[in-house]
Amino acid sequence: MLKFEWDQHWELLMNRQAFSNLRTQWVHADGQLHSYVISGKPLFDSAGNFAGYRGIGTDITKEVRAQEEFIAAKEEAERANRGKSEFLANMSHELRTPLNAVIGFSEVMEHELFGELGDRRYREYVGYMKNSGLHLLGIINSILDLSKIEAGKLTLYEEEINLAEVISYCFQLVVAKQEEKRIELDLQLSGDLPNLWADERLVRQILLNIGSNARKFTGNGGKVTVTTRMGDHAGHEITISDNGIGMSNADLQAALTPFGQVDSSLSRRYEGTGLGLPLSNSFIKLHGGQLEIESAPDSGTNVTVKFPAERVLKPQDPRLGMRLGEKREGV
Numbered sequence: 001m002l003k004f005e006w007d008q009h010w011e012l013l014m015n016r017q018a019f020s021n022l023r024t025q026w027v028h029a030d031g032q033l034h035s036y037v038i039s040g041k042p043l044f045d046s047a048g049n050f051a052g053y054r055g056i057g058t059d060i061t062k063e064v065r066a067q068e069e070f071i072a073a074k075e076e077a078e079r080a081n082r083g084k085s086e087f088l089a090n091m092s093h094e095l096r097t098p099l100n101a102v103i104g105f106s107e108v109m110e111h112e113l114f115g116e117l118g119d120r121r122y123r124e125y126v127g128y129m130k131n132s133g134l135h136l137l138g139i140i141n142s143i144l145d146l147s148k149i150e151a152g153k154l155t156l157y158e159e160e161i162n163l164a165e166v167i168s169y170c171f172q173l174v175v176a177k178q179e180e181k182r183i184e185l186d187l188q189l190s191g192d193l194p195n196l197w198a199d200e201r202l203v204r205q206i207l208l209n210i211g212s213n214a215r216k217f218t219g220n221g222g223k224v225t226v227t228t229r230m231g232d233h234a235g236h237e238i239t240i241s242d243n244g245i246g247m248s249n250a251d252l253q254a255a256l257t258p259f260g261q262v263d264s265s266l267s268r269r270y271e272g273t274g275l276g277l278p279l280s281n282s283f284i285k286l287h288g289g290q291l292e293i294e295s296a297p298d299s300g301t302n303v304t305v306k307f308p309a310e311r312v313l314k315p316q317d318p319r320l321g322m323r324l325g326e327k328r329e330g331v
Contacts, residue, residue: 016042016050023060035064081150088147096144099137106130142275145205146258149282156199156286160313160320163196163203163228163236164189170204171226174211183218186225193228195313195320196236202283209276210240210303217301218244234309235289243300252293256281280305287311 012019018041025035040055106129109117117123148154167189175185196203214224224242231237247255258278281291288308295301313320 013053018042019055034059034061036060085147085151088143095140096137099133099140103130103133103137106133139275142279145279146275146282149279149286154282154286157201158197158199160195161198161200161203163238164193166200166203167207167226167228167238170207171211171224173208174215174224182220183215184223186223188225188227190228190230193230193236196307197311197313197317197319198287198307199283202286206280206283206305207238207240209280210305213276214240214242214244214301214303218242230312231306231309234312236307236312238305239302240305241300241302246297246299246301247293247295248297251297252295256293 009019009022009024018039020039021037022039023035023037025033027033036057037060038055038057040053043051043054045051106126108114109126110123110130112123117126145154168187171185171187175183211224211226218224222243224240227239227241229237229239255274255277258275277291277293284291284305284307288311289306292304292306293301294304
């Protein structure tokens with residue numbers, strides 16, 4: 001609610017000074033509270049004696065009420081969003097406990113630790129159980145990360161990481177999941193790439209999310225290329241390029257929205273939660289970096305992950321060799 005600044009106004013009146021756009025409220029005869037903005041200037045007679053004020057007042061009651069309603073709606077939306085994030089976080093924790101049991105026991109059965117299962121179909125079904133559990137666990141973990149980001153509670157566990165090794169590991173996993181696709185993977189990693197100060201789990205998730213998208217939306221016989229370089233401002237840049245279906249600007253905006261799906265007849269043939277790119281974008285921002293995407297329909301997609309210069313470890317850097325969670329003076 002707007003408040004009239006009486007002290008300021010009274011001082012101006014006593015000093016016979018002009019005032020402009022001061023706001024006040026008073027109750028009309030009908031009992032309704034109205035808001036006004038008033039301006040005035042002093043008048044003096046020919047002898048220089050103060051003769052009063054001439055001014056104007058504008059009723060801004062509708063604007064004030066609209067502003068108050070907007071603020072109330074915004075606060076309610078923020079409360080609902082916090083409630084949603086807390087609910088997702090709690091449910092994710094609750095769901096992960098039984099899922100870990102399902103995955104663990106299915107692995108025991110898959111390896112037949114207590115004897116043969118019998119019919120080969122049982123082994124096939126156990127494999128489906130484990131893979132479905134792992135898939136669902138991955139979705140739950142993504143939702144949990146998203147809820148933490150929205151609540152501002154996702155913490156970076158920073159350490160020295162060998163970026164070349166992390167990239168190689170992640171894209172070996174991407175290639176391993178090609179199934180029936182024949183996609184060429186071309187890793188062009190700089191040989192003198194310095195190590196990085198970052199959260200390795202989140203860096204891996206960034207690369208796996210982007211790499212999985214590149215694989216998923218690239219057809220048989222396609223190609224995915226990964227290149228690294230030192231950026232213009234001495235930061236790390238990783239570019240993942242594919243010659244797949246590509247995206248329009250509208251598709252790109254949808255893909256960067258949590259749970260958004262690219263509106264494409266080809267993309268709809270594939271499963272997905274729509275969390276990969278939004279999470280990757282949030283993870284790199286937590287590191288002070290940025291995600292840049294260039295794409296066009298039927299022309300493929302280039303995604304560049306940019307880490308800032310302060311995360312590149314140089315010789316004699318005090319963070320070199322630090323263990324996860326360790327702190328040193330001045331770091």
